[in-house]
Amino acid sequence: MSELDPGRHIQKARSLSAGFSLSNITKAEPYIDNVLRLFKSRFDELSDSGAPVEFQQWFSYFAFDVLGEVTFSKSFGFVQSGSDIRNAIANTGSLVYYISIMGNYIWFHNLTLGNPLFSRLGLQPNSHIFDTCLLAVENRKNNPEVRHDMMQRWLDARASHPDRLSENDIFGAAVANIGAGAETVSATAQAVLYYLLRHPEYMKRVQSEIDAAQARGELSSLIQYHEAAKLPFLQACVSSQY
Ligand code: HEM
Structure with a gap:
């Protein structure tokens, strides 16, 4: 998603594709199950208390946590806390407006949020999602027991062809994956339940x-x-x- 050159886009997509194989994703099922168990107990609590269940919120918490697990073996903790930590999910909504406009004016983006000076000076807006991704990438460097998650597949692809993927490409792919995967899964799960209830x-x-x-x-x-x-x-x- 972060690649403008069509040739490089195809090359990057090929290098990243191993992470998306069904056999790789199903290996993460026990960890997705942990999120699901927690999700179920939260729903039981809401049901016992008679409180309304806001699908929009809960399915987003669930989908973001699952994407954290499959991408880099770390849930964001949204289901656990039962809240949108530091407004991270709500902020991705505002980011959509920025992306849809700046996607057409890349030169302007390069002067603002895309300006490396901004990140070096620590002026870029940070968020729970971005920070958790960064921490997960850092932590795994010192963790000998990392799982064979999507990020590990990408790091393996980089180890065999370092010229095809940079470390930055992998970090970009992880953040993009969270954004691309979580909202789609959340919207789909909400739609399935909504139409079944209707x-x-x-x-x-x-x-x-x-x-x-x-x-x-x-x-x-x-x-x-x-x-x-x-x-x-x-x-x-x-x-x-x-
Ligand atoms: C109902 C679920 C989903 C729908 C309907 C959906 C739909 C799409 C569509 C239409 C695109 C654009 C494809 C293109 O430009 O050729 C896309 C791209 C993408 N999706 Fe999904 N998606 C879903 C779930 C997911 C999940 C679960 C993940 C991650 C685990 C994911 C990761 C991505 C990524 C990384 C891209 C960018 C690919 C690229 O730049 O080449 N998506 N998705």
């Missing part, structure tokens, strides 16, 4: 499908990716291929 007959059908598979002993207590893939009606609700 159509109780389909909600009932998807629930019956899950209950029947559970009764046959085909589901773990937290449904796994390969188990959900065998539920055709659920797949029809969540997948764009139908």
Whole structure:
């Protein structure tokens, strides 16, 4: 996303693609499950107290934390805290306006937020998301037990071809990945639940499908990716291929 040259864009996308393979992402499932467990207990608390559940907020907390886990093995802690830490998610909303305008006037961006002097002098606006990415990148340098997450795949790609990806490229890809992945996943999850709630007959059908598979002993207590893939009606609700 941060690349303007089409040739370099293709080259970078190729070097980064290993991180996006399904086999790589499914390795992160146990860690995504941890976020999911916490998410479920938060929903139980809200439900017990009778408080309304703001989908917009909660699904964003969830999606950002999952993206932190799969990208660099570190959740942002939004679900844990139950809040938008330092207004980080809300601020990404304002950033969209900046990007949509400055994306057309790169020369002006290069004079403002894109100016390296700004970052060197510490004048760039920082955020919980940016700071957490930076910390995660720093911490892993001294951590011998790092997981084989997306960032590790990219660092491996850099180790074999240092000319194709710089360290800055990897950091840029990690931040872009959080932005690109979290809002899309959050919006999709909200839409699936919203439309199922608006159509109780389909909600009932998807629930019956899950209950029947559970009764046959085909589901773990937290449904796994390969188990959900065998539920055709659920797949029809969540997948764009139908
Ligand atoms: C419902 C979910 C999603 C939708 C609908 C979606 C859609 C898109 C679209 C339309 C593009 C532009 C493609 C292009 O210009 O050719 C894109 C790019 C991108 N998406 Fe997604 N996306 C989703 C989820 C994700 C997730 C989960 C991640 C990360 C794990 C992600 C990471 C990216 C990245 C890094 C790019 C930029 C690729 C590049 O510059 O070559 N997206 N996405």
